[in-house]
Amino acid sequence: MAQQLPSKLVIASRESRLAMWQAEHVRARLSLLYPQCSIEILGMTTRGDQILDRALSKVGGKGLFVKELEVAMEEGRADLAVHSLKDVPMELPEGFTLAAVLEREDPRDAFVSNDYASLAELPAGAIVGTSSLRRQALISARYPHLVIKPLRGNLDTRLGKLDRGDYAAIILAAAGLKRLGLPQRIKSLLSPEDSLPAAGQGAMAIEIAERKDGLDLKAILAPLNDLPTAQAVAAERKVSKVFGGSCQVPLAAFATVEGGQMHLRAMVATPDGTRVARAEVHGAAVDAEVLGAAVAEQLRTQDAEAILAVCAAEQADGMNPNAAPSA
Ligand SMILES: NCc1[nH]cc(CCC(=O)O)c1CC(=O)O
Numbered sequence: 001m002a003q004q005l006p007s008k009l010v011i012a013s014r015e016s017r018l019a020m021w022q023a024e025h026v027r028a029r030l031s032l033l034y035p036q037c038s039i040e041i042l043g044m045t046t047r048g049d050q051i052l053d054r055a056l057s058k059v060g061g062k063g064l065f066v067k068e069l070e071v072a073m074e075e076g077r078a079d080l081a082v083h084s085l086k087d088v089p090m091e092l093p094e095g096f097t098l099a100a101v102l103e104r105e106d107p108r109d110a111f112v113s114n115d116y117a118s119l120a121e122l123p124a125g126a127i128v129g130t131s132s133l134r135r136q137a138l139i140s141a142r143y144p145h146l147v148i149k150p151l152r153g154n155l156d157t158r159l160g161k162l163d164r165g166d167y168a169a170i171i172l173a174a175a176g177l178k179r180l181g182l183p184q185r186i187k188s189l190l191s192p193e194d195s196l197p198a199a200g201q202g203a204m205a206i207e208i209a210e211r212k213d214g215l216d217l218k219a220i221l222a223p224l225n226d227l228p229t230a231q232a233v234a235a236e237r238k239v240s241k242v243f244g245g246s247c248q249v250p251l252a253a254f255a256t257v258e259g260g261q262m263h264l265r266a267m268v269a270t271p272d273g274t275r276v277a278r279a280e281v282h283g284a285a286v287d288a289e290v291l292g293a294a295v296a297e298q299l300r301t302q303d304a305e306a307i308l309a310v311c312a313a314e315q316a317d318g319m320n321p322n323a324a325p326s327a
Helices: 016-032 059-066 066-073 132-144 155-163 175-181 217-224 227-244 285-301 304-316
Strands: 008-014 038-042 078-086 098-103 109-112 125-129 148-150 169-173 204-209 251-259 262-270 276-285
Touching: 008 016, 008 066, 016 038, 016 078, 016 155, 016 175, 016 204, 016 217, 038 066, 059 276, 066 078, 066 175, 066 204, 098 217, 098 227, 125 155, 132 148, 132 251, 132 262, 132 276, 169 175, 204 217, 227 251, 227 262, 227 285, 251 285, 262 285, 262 304, 276 285, 276 304, 285 304
Parallel strands: 008 038, 008 078, 125 148, 125 169
Antiparallel strands: 078 204, 098 204, 109 169, 251 262, 262 276
16 A cells, blocks of 8 residues: 555444444454554443433434544544444534445344244244334234334343343344354344345444545555445445435345345335335446435335335324434
């Protein structure tokens, strides 16, 4: 790299075990690439981590988990921030960009239970824990005899609540469990038919701020970017953006890329799963955003706007006890 390299780079991260694992992963990869550069991690608590008792949709949504990290970059206390891409808002504030998207971990949702092997095994009335509207809608659509109850907190907290017996099973992203060395907690993986993943699930992203010192940080981070993953998540996030993308709406978007070809699937639903619209397209992966827009358009012709209007009305009524990230 012809690029000048600073003597030190600071990575901002949330302090949950998963966030720190991800920041450490990026630190290790950068250290291998640039052994002459010292790379440090700045752990931070975000407002989203503090507010555990209220629906995040009421107090600002996904942005709450990234704002403090952005302020640290703006003030020069950090150079980059590592995020679970799923938790990153579709529109970043002026002056911030995603510099790299790392190769995706398993994007699927995982069924976690101490007593049962799969959703299909659960008896009528069994309590399933998830605070994702998407998971709630998809599970209710297919297994209407199950009872969905909210579940928040970081991964360890959620597993603790399962082990205490509060739930028959809980649904978590497989990626988080694998990264934390807990793959044995996964009893089965949900197929895309049972539970289509959320936009960006399983992918890590590196965010940077516009530099006043002219340092081309994007070029420095470029070797960490995984093109097929970047293309897949660009399509998924486009779908989400078209529908006003936030975790307050049951929306799934999942793309796979192989040999430059993309298969993109998406779904919107009412939170109770009684109305579900699905769409899919195949095309060249370089046209990621066009494919995303095409799937969004297909959903729209299937009444997606009406479905989302139901969600908005319920939220205005304060019926949504759910929300957002905290792994
Ligand atoms: N919603 C919080 C969140 N954000 C990222 C992950 C897991 C890791 C990932 O998807 O990359 C999780 C936990 C979960 O959904 O179970």
